[in-house]
Amino acid sequence: MINIIDYEGGNLFSVVKAFEFLGAEPKVITRPEEYEAGKIVIPGVGDFGDAMRALQERNFPLFLHEKAQEGVLLIGICVGVQILFQSSEEAPDTKGLSFFRNAVKRFSPGGKIPHMGWNTLDFHSENPLLYNVENGSYVYFAHSYYIPVASNDYEIAHCHYSDSFTAVVNRDNIYGVQFHPEKSQKTGLQILKNFIEL
Template identity: 45%
Template sequence: MIAIVDYGMGNLRSVHKAMEKVGFAAAVVREPEEVVAARGVVLPGVGAFRDAMANLRRAALDEAVKQAIGRGKPFLGICLGLQLLFETSEEFGSTHGLGIFPGRVRRLPPGLKIPHMGWNHVHWQKPVPLTRGIPDGTAFYFVHSYYVDPGDQDLVAGVTDYGIPVTAMVSRDNVFGIQFHPEKSSTLGLKILQNFGELVSTC
């Protein structure tokens, strides 16, 4: 079973339906024990970084996520769920994240239309299981005002251009994060979720 973490923020229903549409059992979970027990974990999210971290800590879901990752379970962060994997965010001052990856979450610079909302082409930087069967340059749907600035460029698996290079996907070992919304990105967005589900099923 794939656990979709409910911490009070995010597009849980659409992610849940998308996982089931591509053929994998998933459940929205709220208890730390359910996160740790799952075969794979998805951390979705829409909203403010500071509020998200407060909600995760209040429910002890932050430690459950770290424990699941530490045990090697396939993990996927989507949009805000990607950003939470990093050390800090400058949204509303400075807020500590989960610290799984080195780096900072920054606001898109002045002069760009914010939020970044719409379809953008993503170029793969390295082969990862989630992008199997998906051509380089495929367009995915983005909605965000902040972007991740990784402290280790080896993490970067996909990049899009929005006036500046924006990290669209990161990957290291069993942990993946994507800035766009695969559940809103048509057939090839669903293919990413299918690839994640197949990865979970082999672990």
């Protein structure tokens, strides 16, 4: 089962439809009790602070940590990946889920903000999430905050903009993508298909 967390994230419907398009039967869950054994998707559009607050109101943070410990496969999309980190300049007083060490930053002025549109992925390591996806493929981004490129063990691909940033992360059973696979046509669908098949 693919469990998609509904915490009022704006792109919920598109994410659900993309999984259905791929033949999966995703289940939308609004509280941990509704979870059915399987994978977890954290979609997301909007503010880091609002997203964390909405997850807390629905008692998800502890549940997600437990599931992560049990080895459940989990993927965060857009703000959904940012909240897997420790903190963000978008909401300095809010603590993230802290699966990964790093602080999310706002793009520096100079380039246009938000970083909006199709940009290329630059892979640095092979990963099953990117199976059948060519290095340099275009995916759709829409964000004003980014995960800084850091020397670390979790970065799978990055992207070049006014600041280079981490676009795909993975460590053990935790995955995340900064772009919107549900809106990235064939490339995005391939990535979601890979997640289904992991």
